[in-house]
Amino acid sequence: MSTGIVRDPRFNDHFMGPGHVECPERLEAIADILDAGLDFSLDRIEARPASSDEIAYIHAPEYIDFLSHTRGRAHVQLDPDTATSSLSFDAALLAAGGTIEAADFVLAGPGRNAFALVRPPGHHAERGQAKGFCLFNNVAIAAEHLVRKRGVRRILIADWDVHHGNGTQNAFYSRNDILFFSTHRFPFYPGSGRWDEIGAGEGRGYTVNVPLSAGKTDGDYLFIYRNILGPIARAFEPEFILVSAGFDIFAGDPLGGMNVSLEGFAGLASELVTVAEDSCGGRLLLVLEGGYHIEGQALAVKDVLRRLAGARSALEIRADISITTHKEISPVIDIQRRFWPL
Ligand SMILES: [Zn+2]
Numbered sequence: 001m002s003t004g005i006v007r008d009p010r011f012n013d014h015f016m017g018p019g020h021v022e023c024p025e026r027l028e029a030i031a032d033i034l035d036a037g038l039d040f041s042l043d044r045i046e047a048r049p050a051s052s053d054e055i056a057y058i059h060a061p062e063y064i065d066f067l068s069h070t071r072g073r074a075h076v077q078l079d080p081d082t083a084t085s086s087l088s089f090d091a092a093l094l095a096a097g098g099t100i101e102a103a104d105f106v107l108a109g110p111g112r113n114a115f116a117l118v119r120p121p122g123h124h125a126e127r128g129q130a131k132g133f134c135l136f137n138n139v140a141i142a143a144e145h146l147v148r149k150r151g152v153r154r155i156l157i158a159d160w161d162v163h164h165g166n167g168t169q170n171a172f173y174s175r176n177d178i179l180f181f182s183t184h185r186f187p188f189y190p191g192s193g194r195w196d197e198i199g200a201g202e203g204r205g206y207t208v209n210v211p212l213s214a215g216k217t218d219g220d221y222l223f224i225y226r227n228i229l230g231p232i233a234r235a236f237e238p239e240f241i242l243v244s245a246g247f248d249i250f251a252g253d254p255l256g257g258m259n260v261s262l263e264g265f266a267g268l269a270s271e272l273v274t275v276a277e278d279s280c281g282g283r284l285l286l287v288l289e290g291g292y293h294i295e296g297q298a299l300a301v302k303d304v305l306r307r308l309a310g311a312r313s314a315l316e317i318r319a320d321i322s323i324t325t326h327k328e329i330s331p332v333i334d335i336q337r338r339f340w341p342l
Helices: 009-013 025-035 061-068 088-107 138-150 166-171 218-236 262-280 294-308 323-336
Strands: 002-006 043-045 076-079 082-084 112-116 155-159 178-185 207-212 240-245 284-288
Touching: 002 088, 002 294, 009 025, 009 088, 025 294, 043 088, 061 088, 082 088, 088 112, 088 138, 088 240, 088 284, 112 294, 138 155, 138 166, 138 240, 138 284, 155 218, 166 178, 178 218, 207 218, 207 323, 218 262, 218 323, 240 262, 262 284, 262 294, 284 294
Parallel strands: 002 043, 002 112, 112 284, 155 178, 155 240, 178 207, 240 284
Antiparallel strands: 076 082
């Protein structure tokens, strides 16, 4: 087993303004923890800027051109919560390119996985629009790279960020080669992700939304991953698994309102490692999305990396759900049963 990591101080050239929660300190705290010493080993993957052609797998050329003009400008407000600084465009190219490099590292497996610790995040970015702290959709761009340049036939994207990954969903809504699975708080920002958003045309059944109320625990997430994601993934047989890893479901996150502990993140990572081993030679790439409890996120990332690197837990989390959660996931199971063995 070889676990790769993408880290680069240039991601922190992206700065959206004083007091913004999506801040350079997020990656700095992770770097501090990783540099303090690890009881497992990681392989460094060098990031590089994505080309315009690669960004254009997902984004409109006019949008890329528009964003390139923010270069050198101190502050450009793109939407109510998203802005650029003078080097944000370059950081965003590097985040997408670093994610592509990580995808190639993992694809060269079996026995390889990776975590791309990038900023800015990506899953809210739309084809022609920045949104929700996101400039380019790193995960969607890497998925298209795998399909177009590497001939990968089926990709599973799992998104555990507390917010719905609208950009990723919209990029692949009519496709049956890229399956998008999202757990998210609902109703909540950005407003999409109802259980009956299941894909369109050939893509029906290849979008799986699990909208949840606040306060979900380790047991809730584990249950959903084992009993909904697991069976779907085993039937879909992905050749590669991408994860939009958002740490804003952490119990102490200032935005999320969920109740996942450090052990919960490790449990989710283990679950995905197992699904990847069962279906695609362990090929699994996590990509950082949100997460605003600086210290908690850093600790959680380290625990997730340890699991990617092969550690097993002494502590078994019970995949156990409340009646509320049972009621919330019932319509998801009912509608997805038309497509999957649930
Ligand atoms: Zn989020």
